[in-house]
Amino acid sequence: MTAETPWPILKRGSSGPNVTTLQYLLRGAGEGALAADGEFGSATETAVREFQARAGATVDGVVGDRTWTRFTDGVTLGSTVRRGSRGDFVRAAQNELLKLFYFGSSDAVDGIFGNATEEAVHAFQESVGIAADGVVGPRTWRELIGHDPE
Numbered sequence: 001m002t003a004e005t006p007w008p009i010l011k012r013g014s015s016g017p018n019v020t021t022l023q024y025l026l027r028g029a030g031e032g033a034l035a036a037d038g039e040f041g042s043a044t045e046t047a048v049r050e051f052q053a054r055a056g057a058t059v060d061g062v063v064g065d066r067t068w069t070r071f072t073d074g075v076t077l078g079s080t081v082r083r084g085s086r087g088d089f090v091r092a093a094q095n096e097l098l099k100l101f102y103f104g105s106s107d108a109v110d111g112i113f114g115n116a117t118e119e120a121v122h123a124f125q126e127s128v129g130i131a132a133d134g135v136v137g138p139r140t141w142r143e144l145i146g147h148d149p150e
Helices: 017-028 042-055 065-072 088-099 115-128 138-146
Strands: none
Touching (some): 017 088
């Protein structure tokens, strides 16, 4: 058995593509007005705290193992995405695929899970040795978010 890919720890002051993904996940969780700008500032911290309270996680404004799991378990939220899915959860997956060079350009982060997204998910899943079913569920989320670009 291989070790699980660790989740990144995000908190106020963090920045980059994982923060953008977090912001898309927060928008999908009901924080629709939150900007997906890649900067973990006060608005993102407030949204994280509100999500943690609703999801029964420790309310500390820090996104670690338990909070990432709540976002991506497919149960707490409908964050499992596949061909035909639309919205901010798809944007989050597309952003991670872009971060890891499996997806064309930032213009392609459109929230529509079509052929290009499915092909990118398949390629990513094959490259990390998990079931290549084209679905972004809990295991694929963890691998996407936990991997850094080479």
